[in-house]
Amino acid sequence: MRESTALDQMICFQLYAASRAMTALYRPHLDPHGLTYPQYLVLRVLWHDGPTTVRDLGRTLRLDSGTLSPLLKRLETQGHIRRERGTHDERTVVIHPTATGLALQQAVGDLTQQLVCATGLTLDELTQLHHLLSRARGRATP
Amino acid sequence: MRESTALDQMICFQLYAASRAMTALYRPHLDPHGLTYPQYLVLRVLWHDGPTTVRDLGRTLRLDSGTLSPLLKRLETQGHIRRERGTHDERTVVIHPTATGLALQQAVGDLTQQLVCATGLTLDELTQLHHLLSRARGRATP
DNA sequence: CCCAACTTAGTTGTGCACAACCGAATGGTG
DNA sequence: CACCATTCGGTTGTGCACAACTAAGTTGGG
Numbered sequence: 425m426r427e428s429t430a431l432d433q434m435i436c437f438q439l440y441a442a443s444r445a446m447t448a449l450y451r452p453h454l455d456p457h458g459l460t461y462p463q464y465l466v467l468r469v470l471w472h473d474g475p476t477t478v479r480d481l482g483r484t485l486r487l488d489s490g491t492l493s494p495l496l497k498r499l500e501t502q503g504h505i506r507r508e509r510g511t512h513d514e515r516t517v518v519i520h521p522t523a524t525g526l527a528l529q530q531a532v533g534d535l536t537q538q539l540v541c542a543t544g545l546t547l548d549e550l551t552q553l554h555h556l557l558s559r560a561r562g563r564a565t566p
Numbered sequence: 567m568r569e570s571t572a573l574d575q576m577i578c579f580q581l582y583a584a585s586r587a588m589t590a591l592y593r594p595h596l597d598p599h600g601l602t603y604p605q606y607l608v609l610r611v612l613w614h615d616g617p618t619t620v621r622d623l624g625r626t627l628r629l630d631s632g633t634l635s636p637l638l639k640r641l642e643t644q645g646h647i648r649r650e651r652g653t654h655d656e657r658t659v660v661i662h663p664t665a666t667g668l669a670l671q672q673a674v675g676d677l678t679q680q681l682v683c684a685t686g687l688t689l690d691e692l693t694q695l696h697h698l699l700s701r702a703r704g705r706a707t708p
Numbered sequence: 709c710c711c712a713a714c715t716t717a718g719t720t721g722t723g724c725a726c727a728a729c730c731g732a733a734t735g736g737t738g
Numbered sequence: 739c740a741c742c743a744t745t746c747g748g749t750t751g752t753g754c755a756c757a758a759c760t761a762a763g764t765t766g767g768g
Binding site for chain 1: 692
């Protein structure tokens with residue numbers, strides 16, 4: 425089992441390094457719009473799902489309020505989102521994308537092709553990678 | 567190409583989420599020793615390679631001095647490492663593991679088995695994942 | 709030899725992540 | 739109704755990441 429030991433260690437480091445490398449690939453495309461990668465993820469959820477509570481954003485992105493609250497405050501300052509108290513449950517806060525927040529979807533555009541090219545992986549390999557990552561995360565975050 | 571678009575996006579998010587899930591798996595094993603995951607990575611390099619310059623640590627872990635300098639300062643405060651100016655090139659700083667730093671290798675022990683179990687991936691799948699992550703990162707960080 | 713270009717490590721400032729905690733709102737139970 | 743555990747969003751404090759900059763040391767070309 426000697427290889428396994430080294431391999432597992434490397435997997436964890438590879439994940440850590442690959443994740444940072446990917447966000448570095450996004451950076452030059454997001455920077456011109458004043459966005460960070462986590463902010464972009466939040467906007468993607470809003471573009472796809474419309475107004476969303478802070479709770480649901482946290483569940484989707486697996487981030488807690490300690491991370492989301494200041495991030496949302498920055499997006500609000502930039503005018504991309506609007507906060508609104510929930511009506512029937514006043515504990516909740518609903519995040520609405522504003523017109524400028526929605527416009528960003530077109531402005532940022534489709535980053536897919538450039539990133540697929542950057543990795544050099546085939547569509548088949550991307551599918552495999554997606555499958556393995558889902559499984560790896562499956563038991564870890566039930 | 568509709569699937570490709572969604573897939574690529576998901577890959578990047580999956581990497582991001584999987585990486586955080588993995589460090590979360592390490593946390594309970596490292597916390598008792600007062601270590602964070604990046605600190606553990608630094609120590610692993612020192613355990614494996616012996617005294618190492620800050621430059622080489624950065625190259626190996628793909629972290630810059632802005633990240634490493636304060637991290638190493640904390641490891642030094644904890645008594646796990648010692649800094650020493652390079653002799654023939656006084657710009658360099660060589661990081662030496664101390665006795666307590668080396669002892670941590672035994673204290674932390676082998677986290678492999680528990681983490682392999684946590685993911686539920688087979689050895690074969692781990693090998694695939696390792697391969698794909700290397701390739702994905704390959705062109706991104708030449 | 710001398711100086712300009714480069715390398716190395718460190719500092720500063722911003723923005724995540726996450727643990728720990730807080731107060732307000734909610735909802736079930738006696 | 740009164741009580742209390744739970745949920746929700748926010749704040750605080752610590753530790754990465756990374757861009758931009760600095761200062762000290764090194765090196766090669768004139």
